[in-house]
Amino acid sequence: MxxxxxxxxxxxxxxxxxxxxxxxxxxxxxxxxxxxxxxxxxxxxxxxxxxxxxxxxxxxxxxxxxxxxxxxxxxxxxxxxxxxxxxxxxxxxxxxxxxxxxxxxxxxxxxxxxxxxxxxxxxxxxxxxxxxxxxxxxxxxxxxxxxxxEKVVMMLAADELRVALATTHLPLKDVSDAISGPSLQQVLTILHRSLRDQFRIEHPRIGVCGLNPHAGEDGHLGREEIDVIEPALETLRALGLNLIGPLPADTLFTPPQLARCDAVLAMYHDQGLPVLKFKGFGRAINITLGxxxxxxxxxxxxxxxxxxxxxxxxxxxxxxxxxxxxxxxxxxx
The missing domain is CATH 3.40.718.10 (Isopropylmalate Dehydrogenase)
Structure with missing residues (x-):
């Protein structure tokens, strides 16, 4: 048609x-x-x-x-x-x-x-x-x-790389407070459903970035991964979602890790989008999910x-x- x-x-x-x-x-x-x-x-x-x-x-x-x-x-x-x-x-x-x-x-x-x-x-x-x-x-x-x-998700794509955002246009100082267990579960659920229903990926694999350097390094560089992100991922894994992470962004955005993922969820705008635009400048697009x-x-x-x-x-x-x-x-x- x-x-x-x-x-x-x-x-x-x-x-x-x-x-x-x-x-x-x-x-x-x-x-x-x-x-x-x-x-x-x-x-x-x-x-x-x-x-x-x-x-x-x-x-x-x-x-x-x-x-x-x-x-x-x-x-x-x-x-x-x-x-x-x-x-x-x-x-x-x-x-x-x-x-x-x-x-x-x-x-x-x-x-x-x-x-x-x-x-x-x-x-x-x-x-x-x-x-x-x-x-x-x-x-x-x-x-x-x-x-x-009520809720939509911003995802950018360039070639085979897809990067969705947990938060969008916020000052960096406000990002941590904007990330909560319920908000992460909502974003990841929309992302999973869109990859499955829109992109026809039967079992989507989603890589999840940590918020802090080294994904918090066991709490020494921040506790958001321990207190918020990991519990949210565990709740969704129990529902059948295939979630990888939370991983440090500088680890997740490497070819071996990206090969395991159909999409990546970045915690904030400039954590994920510079990588995507470097890879596909002039070919990148924005897709609204939800x-x-x-x-x-x-x-x-x-x-x-x-x-x-x-x-x-x-x-x-x-x-x-x-x-x-x-x-x-x-x-x-």
Whole structure:
């Protein structure tokens, strides 16, 4: 079956529109030609970007009542949303914040209604949305609220390496207090279920990092491993989860240990993601686990400093679309 993939280019002044046009009109487009790609965006914005790049982009009207048709090369299916004001590369405009949020709302509702099989998101600028008077902390929280989901998990992937996070965007001084037995059990349960149900890994193996150097060194460098992490792992092992650790991060992120794992749970953002980005910079993607629909994303920001210069790299967007298509096809069986 041909999956329908919604794509939101994100901040109109960032590199999202540039990436959309560049990928649609590249040789790589043939690699994702097994899906219908629906850009939820302002058609004029994409056509202006195509003109800037000297590309002949065809925008095909999206009609959900028609049979699914794979999107041809040099084309995008379009679900139009109008900008409030014209957008210019590199120039943020809070007036267009409602436009960005409307593209996300349509994508979420389309996924919940099964009009779309997945959503792929381009980068947004949280600051300009907040400046417009809208409290917005990110895609993940937005989609979780729309789906009525209390807890989701952030996982990044590059090639065969998958790294999920026990905590996300916290100051380092707050990480220890944020890690509790119940929160770890919740995160690991979502991660295990997603690897099994979404990725079709029958018996997922999850490596778990310790929080402290040397995983606490028997309590001499911190007791979080002894008092919190290990008891949580033991509770879940009794339920049948295959959990390796807690191990020191500098031990777990080595080839022999990674070969034993289908995913790694890092305790905080900069414990796991530098390793992943070093391994797969330009190919890494973000996958939100725990939603009732598939959501993947680029792993970079709006890059306002290079927007409009034609030099943005499509690698992460290509990987995010490819992963969304693969997961959508797995879900159909």
């Amino acid at each position: 041909t999956p329908r993939i919604a794509f939101t280019p994100g901040e109109p002044a960032g590199i999202g529109p540039e990436l959309a046009v560049k990928l649609a009109c590249s040789e790589r487009a043939s690699d994702i030609a097994s899906a219908q790609i629906i850009a939820i965006a302002d058609p004029d914005l994409l056509q202006q970007e195509a003109t800037r790049q000297g590309k002949a982009l065809t925008l095909l009207p999206f009609d959900p009542t028609l049979p699914v048709q794979a999107t041809p090369a040099n084309s995008l299916h379009i679900l139009p949303v109008e900008l409030a004001q014209a957008a210019y590369p590199g120039q943020l405009n809070p007036t267009n914040a409602p436009y960005v949020l409307e593209t996300l709302r349509l994508a979420a509702e389309g996924c919940l209604q099964r009009t779309f099989d997945a959503v792929v998101t381009g980068p947004v600028h949280k600051g300009v949305i907040n400046e417009a008077g809208v409290p917005f902390s990110g895609h993940t929280e937005f989609f979780a609220e729309k789906a009525g989901v 939603l009732p629909f598939i959501r993947t994303s680029v792993d970079h920001g709006t890059a306002l400093n290079i927007a409009g210069n034609g030099i943005a790299d499509t690698g992460s967007l290509y990987a995010a679309l490819s992963q969304a298509i693969e997961l959508a096809k797995l879900r159909q069986f």
